[in-house]
Amino acid sequence: MSDLKLCQGTRCHTYCTKDRLKGTKENKTFQTRRRSSMYYGSGNFCSMQCYNDWAETFIDKAVDHFGRLTEPKHLTEENAWVKDYDWRRTTDDEHRYYTVNKISKEQRPLTEEQYRDSNYTLNER
Numbered sequence: 407m408s409d410l411k412l413c414q415g416t417r418c419h420t421y422c423t424k425d426r427l428k429g430t431k432e433n434k435t436f437q438t439r440r441r442s443s444m445y446y447g448s449g450n451f452c453s454m455q456c457y458n459d460w461a462e463t464f465i466d467k468a469v470d471h472f473g474r475l476t477e478p479k480h481l482t483e484e485n486a487w488v489k490d491y492d493w494r495r496t497t498d499d500e501h502r503y504y505t506v507n508k509i510s511k512e513q514r515p516l517t518e519e520q521y522r523d524s525n526y527t528l529n530e531r
């Protein structure tokens with residue numbers, strides 16, 4: 407049993423590297439890479455090349471599917487909160503977490519839990 411994932415690159419198998427050559431003696435073929443973890447495109451691609459190959463093939467369909475912008479977005483005080491931290495700035499030598507509004511420059515403290523919670527935000531949706 408393995409938890410190997412396949413690279414989603416559309417042309418991964420066409421890059422003739424040693425590690426892609428798999429199979430028994432007479433039947434070796436270049437194959438899509440399998441890895442336990444990959445670093446590109448949220449863990450879906452083995453390399454930037456494979457990420458770019460996929461994007462070239464599917465990006466228009468993906469953008470249309472998930473909603474193409476038809477008007478510019480605006481950064482206002484209501485959606486300008488970003489999270490940040492100061493390296494080891496508390497008396498306990500821990501990071502000081504905060505959220506800062508990029509428009510008003512207001513800062514508010516955060517707990518580490520709030521900082522790490524990707525759903526926690528002061529931004530209006």
Ligand SMILES: [Zn+2]
Nearest residue numbers: 413418452456
């Ligand atoms: Zn690949």
